[in-house]
Amino acid sequence: MSELEDPYRAMSAVSLYRRSLGNFLDTTRIVQRRFAVRPARYPEIPWLVWVSAWLLLAIAIGLTLDSAAGRMRGGWTPGFVRFTDFLTDFGLGGWYLIPAVLCLVAANLTDWRRLSRSSRLLVYNWTCFAFLVLCAVGLSGLAVNLLKYGIGRARPLYFNDYGVLSLHPFAMDARFAGFPSGHATTMGAVFGVLLLLFPRRWHIALAASALIASTRVFVGAHYPSDTVAGFGLGLAFAIAAGLVFARLGFIFRRPSSTRPVPKRTFRLLSSSGSKGKTSLARRSREQLSADRP
Known part of the structure; x- marks a missing residue:
């Protein structure tokens, strides 16, 4: 029996590898093609004013x-x-990056051709959402780590020794990695993603994310200015990621004069009932039509 199982497992592994590679290459080709044929038309955001x-x-x-x-x-x-x-731990990037990566891995291993039209749209939306989170949180996390170690501001834990403005550029020491706050950057990116996807609930998202970011002050890890700077940095990365996604036609419509607007086809939960299925199928057809480059 084991002799029969080994070839079967080997064939399954090869099939899974081919499917994963095929999905990855298909996605890469779609992104490249859309970058090539869609002009860089972005909203006129006064970045200099905001920065x-x-x-x-x-x-x-x-x-x-x-x-x-x-x-x-x-x-x-x-x-x-x-x-x-307790609250400050929710500012760790792993809470958002790990689920996003797992979602992308699951989507990469999925046989999309066997999914129904409505299921395919649902998986597609979750894939785009996970990739948006990965870009916003992950890229802002890389940027803040370069900045904080490059600037080298001493943390409040060493206020008595170094004072409020002691800089040790490129010391590569966690004691001198205060500005900007990494946790606050993560929460700024999370707020940016929620702001883009659920603009009507922006005040709830801001209150929750700002509360978690502010805990870095109370635990003695950062000064208030560290958290403000980090929050703004994460928010900027999320908005920029949303603009690129809108250009590619992922999640958002083409950029307007204000900000990326989610498509009507973007939903993370399936509709129930026959009416919901009909509506979801219609949105799926609209999605496939709108996503053609």
């Missing part, structure tokens, strides 16, 4: 609150510290 405002806000926060935060480090009540310690 200047973000930097001025970080500087203003730094001048007014950073010293106070350094002096108050360790002065919070134990219960409050435990609460912020």
Whole structure:
């Protein structure tokens, strides 16, 4: 029996490898083709104005609150510290990157040709969503690590030793990796993704993500200006990723004069009932038509 199973397993592994490689190559060709035929038409976002405002806000926060935060480090009540310690872990990139990668791996191993039209649309939307999260959170995470170690600002934990503005560029030491905050950058990217996909619920997304980002101050890992700078950096990467996705026709319609707008076909949950199936099938046909380069 084992002699029969080994060739079968080998054939299954080869088939899975070919399917995975085929899906990857198909996706690569689609992206390349759309970049080639779709013009770089992006909304006229005043990036310089927004970046200047973000930097001025970080500087203003730094001048007014950073010293106070350094002096108050360790002065919070134990219960409050435990609460912020619990919340701050949700600012780790792994909470968002690992599920996104697993979703992409599952989609890569899926035999799309055997899916129904509605199921294919659902898997397609989840794949695009996971890739958007991966781009926004992952790329902003790489950028913030380059910046924080390049700038080398001492953390509030060492306020008594180094003060509020002690810079050690490229020290490659975690003690001097305060500006910008990596956790806050992650939460800024998460907020940006939610803002693009669910613009009507932006205030809820902002409150939750800003709350988690602010915990870095209370646990003594960052100054307030570190979190403001990181949050803005993550948000900028998410918006930029959304603009590129809109150009490619993934999730969003072609860029308008304001911001990327999700397509009517973008849904992460399947509709129930025959009416829902009919509607989903119609949206699937619209998606396939709209996604042609």
